[in-house]
Amino acid sequence: MGRMKPSAWIKRLLPRGLYGRAALILIVPVVTIQLVVSSVFLQRHFEDVTRQLTGALSLDLNLILATMDEDGPVAAQALARAVSVEIGEPRIESGNHWYFYDLSGVIVIETLEQQVPGVIGVDLRSDEREVHVVVDRGAEPPLAMTITRRRASAAAPHQLLVIMVATGVLMTLVAFVFLRNQLRPIRRLAEAAEAFGKGRRTEYHPSGALEVRSAGRAFLDMRARIEGYLEQRTLMLSGVSHDLRTPLTRMRLALGMLEDVPERAELVQDVDEMEALLNTFLDFARGDALDDLELTDPMALVSRVVENARRGGGEVALDLPDDAPEVLIRPMAVQRALGNLISNALRYGDRAAVSVAILERSLRITVEDPGRGIPAHRREEALRPFIRLDDARNQNKGSGVGLGLAIAHDIARRHGGSLALRDSVAMGGLRVDLTLPR
Ligand SMILES: Nc1ncnc2c1ncn2[C@@H]1O[C@H](COP(=O)(O)OP(=O)(O)OP(=O)(O)O)[C@@H](O)[C@H]1O
Ligand SMILES: [Mg+2]
Incomplete structure (x- = not known):
């Protein structure tokens, strides 16, 4: 342990929770x-x-x-x-x-x-x-x-001391009970905010002292606005995709009735591609909106996604811990995020290695590949929607829309977790850590 400043020592000794601090002040x-x-x-x-x-x-x-x-x-x-x-x-x-x-x-x-x-x-x-x-x-x-x-001298003031200590203890207890009632609303607000940060919606009503109430109301306003934005985004994207799909379907029907000319096959391919794109947009727009939080076995989930990727012909190595507790996540969403990461690894690195680590307060799923990786200064960019770095390479394997990482990032954040891009030490390419709170 290094040397610490005196203020750091005092901080370590003082209670960290509101209750402890309030009791101390009292x-x-x-x-x-x-x-x-x-x-x-x-x-x-x-x-x-x-x-x-x-x-x-x-x-x-x-x-x-x-x-x-x-x-x-x-x-x-x-x-x-x-x-x-x-x-x-x-x-x-x-x-x-x-x-x-x-x-x-x-x-x-x-x-x-x-x-x-x-x-x-x-x-x-x-x-x-x-x-x-x-x-x-x-x-x-x-x-x-x-x-x-x-x-010669007065007897020791036993009685007085006893009375003083007793009343002191009593008053402290009474004050502490009152204080608890004042602190409870703050703790409830903190819990509601924390839950919302992790993508959970809990029942919350502002209560307590004036200041706590107004903070609580501000939180509710903020939560409503964020939920509004999310809903709007979903509605808009899915509306657009949906409306585009109708003319596309008509085009496909019309193409089916056309004579078999060489251009026809190309047109059919274009229509297919457009439909695939629309589906991806819809996925992105929905995010995890359709998916509820569920207690999930992370190892089964990861194995399932890896199995799917292997069936698609990918070479995917899997490393699981001996035992993992169940976690509260949106399984479909996490599955999609992990699927995106693995498909990236297979597309840009030919091979993927997936591992799971149980950390103290989180679950970390790591996907690594031996590809070229992403240079550090472009990693932030790669997480943005519709961004594809380096169009020229790997074109033979088909090009995506540039939503894979954005979707995975979004899903991680909606869980209160994170998505981090790093250099893979073990394999030389990209390493992506998908961290979800437990
Ligand atoms: N494992 C990786 N190795 C090297 N580059 C990567 C890797 N994963 C992603 N990238 C780069 O980041 C860009 C964005 O990735 P993202 O998954 O968001 O989109 P995409 O793979 O191009 O398309 P989509 O996933 O929507 O089909 C990619 O175009 C690619 O250049
Ligand atoms: Mg991708």
């Missing part, structure tokens, strides 16, 4: 707000409470120390018991001991040092439930006072 602010609120607001709040509690506690400790100075240890002990302070031997000599995560502990120590004169050490570590304060008594040995921790 969750990131919620989590950020919660974090900011809890860390800033709660932290402050609990610091204040801790400071107040420890301040009150310091008053008690100071009172005990003053009583000890003035009335002696017995009176001090009595007072200490009354306010639940334990007086005893220091556990530590001096210095402060606390756990790094004990945030309020820092405040406790700070407040005690400020408000109780003579504090030389505070231990919050030996027992987390206790505050152990060591006080210097000048001439006398140091003294320790132990108080329960609850009197």
